[in-house]
Amino acid sequence: MERVVLVLFLGFHSIAAGQSAIPQRCTVCHEKSAPPLSLVYRRYLMLYSSKARIEKKMVDFLTAPSKEKSAMPEGMKNRFNPQNHPAFATSVAKEAVDKLIEKEDLIPRIVVPKD
Ligand code: HEC
Numbered sequence: 266m267e268r269v270v271l272v273l274f275l276g277f278h279s280i281a282a283g284q285s286a287i288p289q290r291c292t293v294c295h296e297k298s299a300p301p302l303s304l305v306y307r308r309y310l311m312l313y314s315s316k317a318r319i320e321k322k323m324v325d326f327l328t329a330p331s332k333e334k335s336a337m338p339e340g341m342k343n344r345f346n347p348q349n350h351p352a353f354a355t356s357v358a359k360e361a362v363d364k365l366i367e368k369e370d371l372i373p374r375i376v377v378p379k380d
Pocket residue numbers: 288290291292293294295298299300305323326327334335336337341342345346347348350351353357358361362365
């Protein structure tokens with residue numbers, strides 16, 4: 266029974282979160298060759314804690330990517346070269362980051378019902 270409730274809840278959420286899907290211009294890499302955005306988000310969350318700072322740091326990076334601005338661990342920087350990350354206009358970066366924060370923020374709200 267617990268399982269059923271959880272599945273229904275998740276199903277509803279993905280419909281409700283329909284318009285907050287992360288743009289394809291990001292997932293084209295981040296669901297394949299690049300580190301998953303949920304992992305990137307957790308790294309930023311650990312370093313910067315507040316949503317406002319996460320947003321600022323991500324948008325700063327995405328509008329003019331560089332090794333210095335990268336928040337990734339050294340090993341990842343050497344492997345992926347953040348300075349080669351595609352750059353985006355501020356509005357595009359901001360919209361994508363907002364969607365990312367919104368999506369990741371749903372996760373702590375998922376409650377497994379106990380009886
Ligand atoms: C061409 C492939 C590609 C595309 C397109 C792409 N990314 Fe990335 N992204 C990467 C790779 C590879 C990394 C890991 C290396 C790095 O940190 O830059 C990365 C890292 C990141 C990071 C962490 C940056 C850091 O180093 O601190 C963020 C945030 C990010 N991407 C967000 C986005 C968003 C949002 C979009 C869409 C607007 C996007 N990416 C589109 C390949 C891509």
